[in-house]
Amino acid sequence: MQKQSVSDCLDPFIELCKKFDLKITPQRCAIYKELTQAKNHPTADEMFTIVKKEFPNISYDTVNRTLLTFAEIGLVDVILTKGGPRRFDPDMENHHHFHCIHCGKIVDFYSDEFDNLGIPDHIQDDFTVYTKRVVLNGVCQKCRKKKGFRDHGIAIQNKK
Amino acid sequence: MQKQSVSDCLDPFIELCKKFDLKITPQRCAIYKELTQAKNHPTADEMFTIVKKEFPNISYDTVNRTLLTFAEIGLVDVILTKGGPRRFDPDMENHHHFHCIHCGKIVDFYSDEFDNLGIPDHIQDDFTVYTKRVVLNGVCQKCRKKKGFRDHGIAIQNKK
DNA sequence: CTATTAAATAGGAATTATTCCTATTTGTCA
DNA sequence: TGACAAATAGGAATAATTCCTATTTAATAG
Known part of the structure; x- marks a missing residue:
């Protein structure tokens, strides 16, 4: 190229x-x-x-x-x-972040479902929105495997 | 009470x-x-x-x-x-944030639509997700009215 | 109830990130 | 080309956070 x-x-x-x-x-x-x-x-x-x-x-x-x-x-x-x-x-394209609360790593990911979210009307009344980003906080596999790591046990589970 | x-x-x-x-x-x-x-x-x-x-x-x-x-x-x-x-x-209940990129103010808001988002499968494979939060970045009315403020003109508009 | 031990704390020092200050330089426009 | 406001370099100052260490304390077992 x-x-x-x-x-x-x-x-x-x-x-x-x-x-x-x-x-x-x-x-x-x-x-x-x-x-x-x-x-x-x-x-x-x-x-x-x-x-x-x-x-x-x-x-x-x-x-x-x-x-x-x-x-x-x-x-x-x-x-x-x-x-x-x-x-x-x-990267100003639509994308979203996963953030590991242990090591601080931030991983980009893409999701049409997240991109297609509307902005609530009551927000549009009071604010001009430039970007919309879903931030997932949690623990990456590497941190999860570290010695001494303990889950606080309130992970989000998707509905089946 | x-x-x-x-x-x-x-x-x-x-x-x-x-x-x-x-x-x-x-x-x-x-x-x-x-x-x-x-x-x-x-x-x-x-x-x-x-x-x-x-x-x-x-x-x-x-x-x-x-x-x-x-x-x-x-x-x-x-x-x-x-x-x-x-x-x-x-506040560990489901809620979301609007963040004014000019004055730094953070405003909580609530949205069932945002709460009901699923986590993408490829994320659940690699990460344990504790919280999911939509972060809207933009400008609040107060900053918008400030002298010298100029919009960069790429605000998100909802589809009609 | 007491002794033991690892965890937690207070206080201050050190570090890190960010912003501020000011003299100088430079891009823009007439 | 000259004037002017904006931008820059360099260093100093500030602000936030973390680290260090001696001391204290909560939890545990005897």
């Missing part, structure tokens, strides 16, 4: 920046480019390390601030994790 | 502690009692301030550690908020 040219890649980003009167700086472009290629859910610090290869004297504050700006304009989602720094989710 | 006696209130808590081999310390009891009366979603620091009235020399670490322990045994949920300390949610 042929990789898109950089200018093609950046076009929608430049559009978006103009819409929000954000200046198109090389720092923002570099962060955007790395973000579109990011797998999983990078932290600001991880993004800083990655972008610094291309941009050796970029500052951490710029990376973090830029990611927060991107979140405001709907380019990324912010994921908050227990016991760790916040992460940025560049 | 007559308030329940303290021993009545604490019975289910003591049961739970025994189930998990947690010692029933006066600190834990005090934190539990205040937690059941908490409105909204207190932070560890807020709980510390409240509990200290009854327990002047309790330490912050104990309050925070205890709340995390309570989360592990399913007594509270942990809510992570952008731009602020984590909060604890003592």
